[in-house]
Amino acid sequence: MSLVEGTSQSxxxxxxxxxxFLLMLVFGWVILGIAGLVRPHRVGWIARILFPLGAxxxLGIAGLxTLALFSGHAPQIFLLPLGLPNLPFHxxxxxxxxxxxxxxxxxxxxxxxxxxGYFRSGEGTAPGLLCLQYxxxxxxxxxxxxxxxxxxxMVAWETxxxxxxxxxxxxxxxxxxxxxxxxxxxxxxIGALCILLSFGVLQGGRWLFxxxxxxxxSLTSFWASAAFLLALIGFGAKAGLVPLHIWLPExxxxxxxxxxxxxxxxxxxxxxYGVLRITFDLLHIRYWWWGVLVLGVGLFSALFxxxxxxxxxxxxxxxxxxxxxxxxxxxxxIGLAILxxxxxxxxFAALALTAALIHSLNHSLFKSLLFLATGSVLHAxxxxxxxxxxxxxxRMPWVAALALIGTLAIAGLPPLNxxxxxxxxxxxxxxxxxxxHAFLNMLIPLGAAVLALTAALxxxxxxxxxxxxxxxxxxxxxxxxxHDADWLERMGLAWxxxxxxxxxxxxxxxxxxxxxxxxxxxGQTVNLxxxxxxxxxxxxxxxxxxxxxxxxxxxxxxxxxxxxxRILAHGRMRRAVPWDCGYPWQTSRMQDTxxxxxxxxRHIFGPFFDMERELPFPTDAxxxxxxxxxxxxxxxxxxxxxxxxxxxxxxxGQLQGGRLSTYLLYSFLTLIVLLGFVL
Amino acid sequence: xxxxxxxxxxxxxxxxxxxxxxxxxxxxxCRAWLQSRAAPPLTQPYRMLRKLFQKDVAxxxxxxxxxxxxxxxxxxxxxxxxxxxxxxxxxxxxxxVADAIALIGLFATARVFLSLAAxxxxxxxxxxxxxxxxxxxxxxxxxxxxxxxxAFLLSGSTALPSVVEAxxxxxxLMDPSLLFAAVAFLMxxxxxxxxxPIDNPATHLELTMIxxxxxxxxxxxxxxLVEWASDLKLFNYACIGFALFLPxxxxxHGADGGLALGLAVAVLLAxLTVAGAALALIESLSAKxxxxxxxxxxxxxxxxxxxxxxxxxxxxA
Numbered sequence: 001m002s003l004v005e006g007t008s009q010s011x012x013x014x015x016x017x018x019x020x021f022l023l024m025l026v027f028g029w030v031i032l033g034i035a036g037l038v039r040p041h042r043v044g045w046i047a048r049i050l051f052p053l054g055a056x057x058x059l060g061i062a063g064l065x066t067l068a069l070f071s072g073h074a075p076q077i078f079l080l081p082l083g084l085p086n087l088p089f090h091x092x093x094x095x096x097x098x099x100x101x102x103x104x105x106x107x108x109x110x111x112x113x114x115x116x117g118y119f120r121s122g123e124g125t126a127p128g129l130l131c132l133q134y135x136x137x138x139x140x141x142x143x144x145x146x147x148x149x150x151x152x153x154m155v156a157w158e159t160x161x162x163x164x165x166x167x168x169x170x171x172x173x174x175x176x177x178x179x180x181x182x183x184x185x186x187x188x189x190i191g192a193l194c195i196l197l198s199f200g201v202l203q204g205g206r207w208l209f210x211x212x213x214x215x216x217x218s219l220t221s222f223w224a225s226a227a228f229l230l231a232l233i234g235f236g237a238k239a240g241l242v243p244l245h246i247w248l249p250e251x252x253x254x255x256x257x258x259x260x261x262x263x264x265x266x267x268x269x270x271x272x273y274g275v276l277r278i279t280f281d282l283l284h285i286r287y288w289w290w291g292v293l294v295l296g297v298g299l300f301s302a303l304f305x306x307x308x309x310x311x312x313x314x315x316x317x318x319x320x321x322x323x324x325x326x327x328x329x330x331x332x333x334i335g336l337a338i339l340x341x342x343x344x345x346x347x348f349a350a351l352a353l354t355a356a357l358i359h360s361l362n363h364s365l366f367k368s369l370l371f372l373a374t375g376s377v378l379h380a381x382x383x384x385x386x387x388x389x390x391x392x393x394x395r396m397p398w399v400a401a402l403a404l405i406g407t408l409a410i411a412g413l414p415p416l417n418x419x420x421x422x423x424x425x426x427x428x429x430x431x432x433x434x435x436x437h438a439f440l441n442m443l444i445p446l447g448a449a450v451l452a453l454t455a456a457l458x459x460x461x462x463x464x465x466x467x468x469x470x471x472x473x474x475x476x477x478x479x480x481x482x483h484d485a486d487w488l489e490r491m492g493l494a495w496x497x498x499x500x501x502x503x504x505x506x507x508x509x510x511x512x513x514x515x516x517x518x519x520x521x522x523g524q525t526v527n528l529x530x531x532x533x534x535x536x537x538x539x540x541x542x543x544x545x546x547x548x549x550x551x552x553x554x555x556x557x558x559x560x561x562x563x564x565x566r567i568l569a570h571g572r573m574r575r576a577v578p579w580d581c582g583y584p585w586q587t588s589r590m591q592d593t594x595x596x597x598x599x600x601x602r603h604i605f606g607p608f609f610d611m612e613r614e615l616p617f618p619t620d621a622x623x624x625x626x627x628x629x630x631x632x633x634x635x636x637x638x639x640x641x642x643x644x645x646x647x648x649x650x651x652x653g654q655l656q657g658g659r660l661s662t663y664l665l666y667s668f669l670t671l672i673v674l675l676g677f678v679l
Numbered sequence: 680x681x682x683x684x685x686x687x688x689x690x691x692x693x694x695x696x697x698x699x700x701x702x703x704x705x706x707x708x709c710r711a712w713l714q715s716r717a718a719p720p721l722t723q724p725y726r727m728l729r730k731l732f733q734k735d736v737a738x739x740x741x742x743x744x745x746x747x748x749x750x751x752x753x754x755x756x757x758x759x760x761x762x763x764x765x766x767x768x769x770x771x772x773x774x775x776v777a778d779a780i781a782l783i784g785l786f787a788t789a790r791v792f793l794s795l796a797a798x799x800x801x802x803x804x805x806x807x808x809x810x811x812x813x814x815x816x817x818x819x820x821x822x823x824x825x826x827x828x829x830a831f832l833l834s835g836s837t838a839l840p841s842v843v844e845a846x847x848x849x850x851x852l853m854d855p856s857l858l859f860a861a862v863a864f865l866m867x868x869x870x871x872x873x874x875x876p877i878d879n880p881a882t883h884l885e886l887t888m889i890x891x892x893x894x895x896x897x898x899x900x901x902x903x904l905v906e907w908a909s910d911l912k913l914f915n916y917a918c919i920g921f922a923l924f925l926p927x928x929x930x931x932h933g934a935d936g937g938l939a940l941g942l943a944v945a946v947l948l949a950x951l952t953v954a955g956a957a958l959a960l961i962e963s964l965s966a967k968x969x970x971x972x973x974x975x976x977x978x979x980x981x982x983x984x985x986x987x988x989x990x991x992x993x994x995x996a
Contacts (some may be wrong), residue, residue, distance in 0.1 A: 391801065393743045404745070411791055414777065414784040423780050426824075430831055433992060442992045445828065446985060452824040456817035459787055463794045463813050472801030473741065540775070543837040549776045553762070558755040561904070565732070565751075569900045573736040578896055580802035592798070592806035600814040604974050 019076040019093040019146075022064045022101070026142045028057050033135030040128025043120055050131055051116035052488075054138070055109045061142060062105025068098030069516040083151060090210050092148035095520045096281065099357060099513055100145045100273045106499055107265045107364040108138055114372045114492025115258035117485065118379070124171035124256075137163040137262060144270045150199040150209040157195065157270075161188040164267060167259040168251050180250035187247040191237030195274070198230035202282055214282045224283055228290055231278040232297075239271035239327045242301040243633045248324060249308075253316035253384070257375025260316060264323045265368035269360050272330055279338060280353075280521040291339025292440065298335050299450045302328025306457035307605045310464065311598035311629055313386050315374050318465055319367065322410065325458060326363045329425065330356050332451065336428050337522075339435065339444075346524040348431040350515075351537050354526055355424035357514040362409070362417040362503060369406035369496040370465075373399050376489055377469060380482040386468045386594035390475040395482040398490050400470045405497040407466040409504065411459040415547040415554065417503035420510070420535075422455050427543055457601075464597045473588035505547040508532045595627060602629070610635060687768050687940070694944070695761035699914035700724035700907065702951055707881075709959030724910065731903035739800045739896055749796035750897065750904035756789040757911035766918040767943040768930040769840035778837040779827050782919075783820060786871070789908070790816045797893035808892025811970060815877060815889065818977035819867045825984035826867070829860045829991055830923050839919070843926045856994070859987030861924045865961075866980035868920065870973070872913045875962040877973055887967065917954050918947075925950060 032050050039045050068076075075094035083089045115134065119127055140163060143156035165188070169181035203209055204217030219227065233244070240248040252260045279286065305325030312318035333356025340349035374384075376399045383389055393400040409416035429448035435441045474480060485493070503510045508530070515525035526537035536544035580586055602609060610630040616623030655666070704724045711718035738747070762773040763782050777785070794809035831837050833854060834845035870877040873890035880890070894905050922929070928946030930939040968976055 391741070393745065393799075394741065408788075408791070411787070412784070413788045413791060414781050419781070419784050423784075426780055427837070430828070430837070433832060442989060445832075445988060445992065448828060449821045449825050449981070449985060452821040453817065456787070456820035459791055460813045460817050463791055463798075463809065467795055467798035467806070467809065471743070471745070471795060471798040472806065541836055541838075541841060543778050543780075544775045545778060545781060546776045549773075550759070550781065553759050553773070553776065554752075554755055557758045558751045561751050561754050561758075565900055565904070569732040570735075573738055575740050576737040578739040578800050578802050579737075579898075580800075580804055581895065583803075586802055588801060590803040591801045592803075592810055597806070597810050600810060603971060604814075604818075 018064050019078045025057050025060050026139045029135040029139040033132035036128040036131030040126045046127045046131045047116050051112050055112035058105045058108035062102050065098045065101030068093050069095050069513050089152040090148035091146045095516045097145045099517045103361050103364050107368045110492045110495040111258050111261045114489050117488030133163050133166045148211045168255045177254040180254040184247045184251040187237050191234045194230045194234030198227050201227040235271040235274040239268050240324050241297050242304045245324045249317050249320040252320035261368040261371035265364040272360050286338050286342045288342040291335045295335030298328045298331030299447050302454045306454045309461040310601040313594040330359050343435050346522050350518040350522050350524040351526050352428040353518050354514040358510045359421035362421050365496050365499040366406045366409040373403035376485040388476045389469045390472045393470040396484045398484050402493040402497045407462045409500040411462040412455045415504050415551040417500045420507040468594050472591045475588050505551050507535050691767050692762050699910040702914050703910045705955040706959050709956045713963040728903045732900050734899035736899040746796045746799040749792045750901045752792050753789050753908040754904045756785045757908045760785050760915045764918045765840045765843050769843050770932045774838050774840045779839050793893050800896045804892045811889045819870050822981040822984050823867045826860045826864045829987050839922050843922050844931050846926050856987040856991035859983045863980045863984035868916045876965045876968045921950050
């Protein structure tokens, strides 16, 4: 804690204006966006000047978010003279918003730097317009995090949905992209409706919509649960929890890669923020079954996402499903935190919440990194299908090396950051037997098994992703002409991978940041007393981990091995054709395809998929193998709902005969009914 | 952390590196005896390594740096795992750096790197081996974690030395849940180390191989490191098994003078001798499963581990 106190004294003079500085920076983004319209087709102006400036603003926001985390002040409040008369927008900066601003700024800086090298003219929307949408999107996410009343929150939330909708449909001439955009907009609005209703319940009959008033409202257990469930559905639709995930694998691949990175890395986290804000801040009580519900949904989403990611053949769809998996892991942590908190085990709740927060931060880094890497691959090869890539490590060494860091991080391997959050999550599962409910304390430890299965599947998915894109031989001859990313793109990727390494090696940093949040929300932090290269969240006897020493160990052992082998053995080497059991006629078509690599998963998890297979006959002159995999949720849930809505609409549509006399009759009947009320 | 502790730590790691090939050689010898064949000498694995280190590397034309780095990373990961496992003494400073969950992570790191290296050359067998090995991996990992979870719940710690100390102090070895866990662990051990019934370490039979398919493109010193790493992996798994289920003889904290350490080494060698013979017996008695029976086999291991956990929780409640 000494670090936290030390910082608080040095920034005391500055921090009073943190929030106003922050709002100025956020509006700086909007101004950058508008500046893009001045010369909408000058790529040099937009890409080389405006986007790097946007990255700088993101860094500033990350810095101010960090200050808010560590300054130890009471939350700051600011009234914006905007909005309706007598209803000013309230903004508030506390540790929870500070943490998410840090996340937004850190990943946003990398993505904007990359985007500076990525966007070019001739790809759908004009660059200037794209610049406006992009920066409004960023600004609205920051405002969602800063909002302190329901009106402001919903305005920012809707701006976020709309600006991202326009970004998704940047290439609106392609029908599939229009369809994906529509689906996204539909799901976003169903979610927004639920959030609005949740706020309506939360105000508790006092008709005051500031968050401060909601904190004071006393709800009965029924209405508190209603508000929680509505918020879970609303934010779950944005986060992509199964079964509300349906838009995610459509919209993420459709968007340009930096936008996919923003959506997957940052926008999904605003939903996590919303759930945390409502559950742990606005609601004054939590019930254990909420935790069980969130835990169950989270674990199922995680497993579902991992299984579907393993059978994808489009690299961006694969990453989109992997986002569902990671969101599932985050909600698993949140569910455990709610459960522990409701059972009066605040230390363990703090541990689980810390795991969820750090995984949010991690996911924003490595998922952005991988989406951006697919952007570079897309620009270099014009291919999105995994079946037409391969061997790019030799053509694009920079992107391949940086994507490898992201791949290892997301696969949850030590000493990178993905491992830290999975480690914390598993640690929190160890305490579930202490829950004072007879059946729960036996059932929930099994969740750790699902978690382990998911983590191992994630490694499978990422080996497939990296191996098929970057390793092996080129599957298409045209890949020989692939070129590496330019320096701005590389810088963006390098920044994000640096973040992955930093959190992995020094997890104490992230632990302290998350500790400030758990202190506010739960009044408890995990044990932060250990030195900076070490974490021991409960006690050092219970468990401890040090990424730094582990990394030093790996480097040391590998280095010594290398030197010893070089001293003992000679270094002679010659190049030869691959051996492959002596088969000389190898072609690049004989490697595993993406379909081939997913085959064990299709075999083992068959019941999850809606599969349609077309197998060739032995006598076919031109044999063709085709497999089509669809989400069962479509047929089981969405199509029936869509049919129901259609039927209802048809039924209501019968009222509209198109004859004037009928309409006059309707008016007459309405008048009669209204008169009945009046008299 | 005294100098003596460091000496103990390094001594344990060096011992692991040195005798891991011997353990593999011993299993091969027992197998040969059981199958009425003339047995290779115990030192056969060392001769193999020596031969490989002397050869010239024949590297595939388009192999990338990842392919050449992997043997070193593999070997390094296995050495670090050996540093975490209390095979002789429990006073291991490195075990605090990385607990048993990190140990699973290190195994996963090794597996991911070997699979990526196998895909790097872009041959049919390489990617097939990678796919199969990752499949075995994601099925075996939850089972192994459940086994370890059982031990964590019994001892209240995720660090293996603490597990050993708790189990020698409270002798909870009589806990029936550990019986299920032990069977599950044995099944995982066989699967993860590419042994019968999942994979056959003795053949190059192309269509059924897993581990061999991934190491196919390696030669000379690279191959030597890959083979040595897989010997170490088997040795490490055996030592995890001893630590969890047969912790007798491991020098605990405070009682680890020279005599105790010498005794611990002798006990470890005795355990390895018996375990190697038992493994050879199991391998000789069972037949290799078809690759698509592997999920059933590992699901059974997983269910046994879960059953152990449930037994523990039921008895504890």
